[in-house]
Amino acid sequence: MKPKKNTGQNARDRILDVSEELFANGSFASVSVRAVTSKAAVNLSAVNYYFGSKQGLFQAVYVRRATLMNHERLRLLHEADEAAQAQGRDVTLRDLISAMLTPPIYWLCDEDKGFSVYIRFLARSYLEEASDMDNVLRQEVDVFARFVPYFQNIKPELSEEDVYWRIHFIMGVMHHTINHLHRISLLSHKACKKEPWETTRDRLVAFCCEGF
Amino acid sequence: MKPKKNTGQNARDRILDVSEELFANGSFASVSVRAVTSKAAVNLSAVNYYFGSKQGLFQAVYVRRATLMNHERLRLLHEADEAAQAQGRDVTLRDLISAMLTPPIYWLCDEDKGFSVYIRFLARSYLEEASDMDNVLRQEVDVFARFVPYFQNIKPELSEEDVYWRIHFIMGVMHHTINHLHRISLLSHKACKKEPWETTRDRLVAFCCEGF
DNA sequence: ACCTGTTTAAAACATACGTTTAGAATAGGG
DNA sequence: CCCTATTCTAAACGTATGTTTTAAACAGGT
Numbered sequence: 001m002k003p004k005k006n007t008g009q010n011a012r013d014r015i016l017d018v019s020e021e022l023f024a025n026g027s028f029a030s031v032s033v034r035a036v037t038s039k040a041a042v043n044l045s046a047v048n049y050y051f052g053s054k055q056g057l058f059q060a061v062y063v064r065r066a067t068l069m070n071h072e073r074l075r076l077l078h079e080a081d082e083a084a085q086a087q088g089r090d091v092t093l094r095d096l097i098s099a100m101l102t103p104p105i106y107w108l109c110d111e112d113k114g115f116s117v118y119i120r121f122l123a124r125s126y127l128e129e130a131s132d133m134d135n136v137l138r139q140e141v142d143v144f145a146r147f148v149p150y151f152q153n154i155k156p157e158l159s160e161e162d163v164y165w166r167i168h169f170i171m172g173v174m175h176h177t178i179n180h181l182h183r184i185s186l187l188s189h190k191a192c193k194k195e196p197w198e199t200t201r202d203r204l205v206a207f208c209c210e211g212f
Numbered sequence: 213m214k215p216k217k218n219t220g221q222n223a224r225d226r227i228l229d230v231s232e233e234l235f236a237n238g239s240f241a242s243v244s245v246r247a248v249t250s251k252a253a254v255n256l257s258a259v260n261y262y263f264g265s266k267q268g269l270f271q272a273v274y275v276r277r278a279t280l281m282n283h284e285r286l287r288l289l290h291e292a293d294e295a296a297q298a299q300g301r302d303v304t305l306r307d308l309i310s311a312m313l314t315p316p317i318y319w320l321c322d323e324d325k326g327f328s329v330y331i332r333f334l335a336r337s338y339l340e341e342a343s344d345m346d347n348v349l350r351q352e353v354d355v356f357a358r359f360v361p362y363f364q365n366i367k368p369e370l371s372e373e374d375v376y377w378r379i380h381f382i383m384g385v386m387h388h389t390i391n392h393l394h395r396i397s398l399l400s401h402k403a404c405k406k407e408p409w410e411t412t413r414d415r416l417v418a419f420c421c422e423g424f
Numbered sequence: 425a426c427c428t429g430t431t432t433a434a435a436a437c438a439t440a441c442g443t444t445t446a447g448a449a450t451a452g453g454g
Numbered sequence: 455c456c457c458t459a460t461t462c463t464a465a466a467c468g469t470a471t472g473t474t475t476t477a478a479a480c481a482g483g484t
Contacts, residue, residue, distance in 0.1 A: 011461080026341055027239030033442060043463055048443060050461095127339060127391060129238055138398075145401055164400035168392070169385045169419045171399075176384025179339060186350075187383075188376030189357055207381045211423030223431080245472060255433055260473060262431095 012050050014040045017114060020061045024121040028058060028128050062125060065118050070143040072103040077147065096150050097208045100167075101174055102201060108178055109197030123178040155212075170208045177204060224262050226252045229326060232273045236333035240270060240340050274337060277330050282355040284315040289359065308362050309420045312379075313386055314413060320390055321409030335390040367424075382420045389416060 018040040022031045033054050037044045051057040076099035084091045104122075107115035144167050151163045158166075177200070184192045221229075230252040234243040245266055249256045263269040288311035296303045316334075319327035356379050363375045370378075389412070396404045 027241055027339075029239055030241035030341070032440075034440080043461095044442095045444080045464090046462075054442065124339060127239075127336060129242075141399055141401065160403045161400070161405070164403045165396075165415050166419065168388070168396060168399055168404075169416070172386070172388025173381045173384040173423075175388055176380070180380070180384075184377075184380060187353055187380060188373070189353065191372045191376045192380075193373070203377050204381070207378065207423040211385075211419040244470075246470080255431095256472095257434090257474080258432075266472065 011040070011042045011046055015042060015046060015050065015057070016061055016064060019057055020064075020114065020121050021117045023058065023061060024117045024124060027124070028054075033057075058128075061118075061121065065115065066122075066139055069103050069107070069119075069122075070139060073099055073143055074146065076102060077150070081150075090154060091150055093151075093154055093209050093212055094205060096147055096154075097170060097212070098201075098205050100144070100147065100170065101204050101208070104174060104178065105197060105201045105204065108181065109200065119178055123175045126175060151212075166212050169211060173204060173208055223252070223254045223258055227254060227258060227262065227269070228273055228276060231269055232276075232326065232333050233329045235270065235273060236329045236336060239336070240266075245269075270340075273330075273333065277327065278334075278351055281315045281319070281331075281334075282351060285311055285355055286358065288314060289362070293362075302366060303362055305363075305366055305421050305424060306417060308359055308366075309382060309424070310413075310417050312356070312359065312382060313416050313420070316386060316390065317413045317416065318409060320393065321412065331390055335387045338387060363424075378424050381423060385416060385420055 015036060019031070019036045022036060022039070033047050034044060036057070037046055040046075047054065047057050051060050077096070080091050080095035080099060084095070104119050108119045110116055147167070148160065148163050151166075152158060152160070155163075180187065181200070227248060231243065231248045234248060234251070245259050246256060248269070249258055252258075259266065259269050263272050289308070292303050292307035292311060296307070316331050320331040322328055359379070360372065360375050363378075364370060364372070367375075392399065393412075
């Protein structure tokens with residue numbers, strides 16, 4: 001009768017949290033429903049009860065926080081846009097790329113919240129053949145489409161195709177960093193140390209700005 | 213008694229070819245031994261006979277062509293180095309990055325050979341938790357280590373850490389392109405068309421050169 | 425032909441999987 | 455308190471999994 005019991009950590013949320021983490025570290029097929037339910041300390045059938053199927057659970061994990069990050073990106077874009085207009089200048093390339101990369105990188109390195117896990121989950125999802133991953137991507141695609149006119153305004157000589165290719169490359173740098181930040185030390189023959197997230201973000205933004 | 217029967221397509225090779233393709237399109241856990249053997253038209257137990265286990269098969273797929281690509285990279289590096297020395301100049305940034313990216317991108321877009329499949333397999337392997345993937349990566353890491361002095365020679369102001377971060381970013385752009393080339397159209401709102409591999413390579417190299 | 429090592433075949437094994445079912449426990453409103 | 459909808463539990467179902475076993479087929483050398 002009542003719409004929802006939203007008191008702290010009910011079974012549903014616990015399942016989402018746990019499966020978010022497991023899906024972030026392993027592929028869809030490699031994570032079993034039993035692993036999720038046992039780690040979440042709920043009954044095996046809870047997944048099917050709340051989400052219908054394992055696939056339904058996966059999509060629920062995605063949906064839960066997807067819009068937040070993209071809204072944050074658009075918020076940063078508008079913020080930069082208004083600041084630029086106030087000063088009677090154009091938005092800078094750095095503003096745009098920073099607006100795209102700051103939310104995920106900030107969340108990735110923010111160890112307190114569960115967002116860090118979600119970012120890794122998201123990056124991995126890109127490789128998941130889970131049938132409707134194309135639909136899942138569409139939201140992010142639409143957000144980036146909003147950035148395109150700004151890019152073209154700054155670099156009018158670029159075709160739309162050029163812009164999209166460069167955005168594609170930026171996503172590549174971002175995803176790779178998300179997926180392999182934990183072994184950057186190995187990949188660099190121990191040359192790279194742990195550093196604050198702003199430093200990592202700045203490296204990323206600098207590389208992408210120049211590349212663009 | 214005889215060392216090996218290398219006549220064309222024996223069962224072992226057929227298994228390797230098929231599983232290479234399946235592992236390129238799906239995660240380790242999502243590809244079943246039965247799917248491999250049935251598609252390869254061999255008996256179910258052939259995988260365990262030849263490779264000991266499913267894991268053994270996966271590593272065998274990796275090992276089969278891993279050294280080739282890295283040798284090709286080093287070959288291009290030496291080629292550029294000698295050409296530069298002959299003209300009494302330094303190797304260019306473009307030479308270095310092109311040497312890293314040309315082999316995988318060329319193979320990726322070469323539809324005749326099975327290498328295209330392998331490149332996608334490789335890119336996906338990076339996300340596989342298959343226990344010793346860190347060892348698997350080491351070979352590629354070692355190859356890139358050979359590039360580092362050249363980069364530092366061109367840009368002496370960069371620390372070793374800086375160089376490795378930039379190489380890391382280049383890998384990101386490359387892997388992302390490999391993994392998502394098939395849906396670049398979707399990601400770009402249909403703005404990006406199919407194009408010859410050299411064009412794609414040049415986009416990549418240009419982006420990475422500027423970013424570096 | 426015989427022997428020897430290699431390869432293929434069919435069947436079975438034990439376990440893990442996602443999902444379903446039927447019923448008990450729980451909670452809140454009347 | 456009773457009623458109803460929701461949540462949770464335990465057990466089972468059918469199937470798919472990786473691997474093992476046993477033996478047959480095959481090949482090449484002597």
